[in-house]
Amino acid sequence: MLTGKQKRFLRSEAHHLSAIFQVGKGGVNEHLIKHIEEAIETRELIKISILQNCEDDKQEVAEQLAKGTKSELVQLIGLTIVLYKPSVNNRKIVLPTRG
Incomplete structure (x- = not known):
């Protein structure tokens, strides 16, 4: 579980990132989750955009x-999702400590 301070830090880190996945009419499926898991292992912090034609609720998506x-939802702003999960093999992001 991330603290408020850690989430603010991750939001600032994600600000300059571009969305690398899009959720469209098909919604969330196993294929999409598998690809996101692979990307998040490499990058740790990713942005995903929800397209206008997505029929599911953005919060549910x-x-x-x-x-x-199995990642942390850092932010859902508009139709953009920011996810974070520390990498097992190549950690790059150092989170601020609690306190």
């Missing part, structure tokens, strides 16, 4: 992706 990839 964000929660499904976070749960499916």
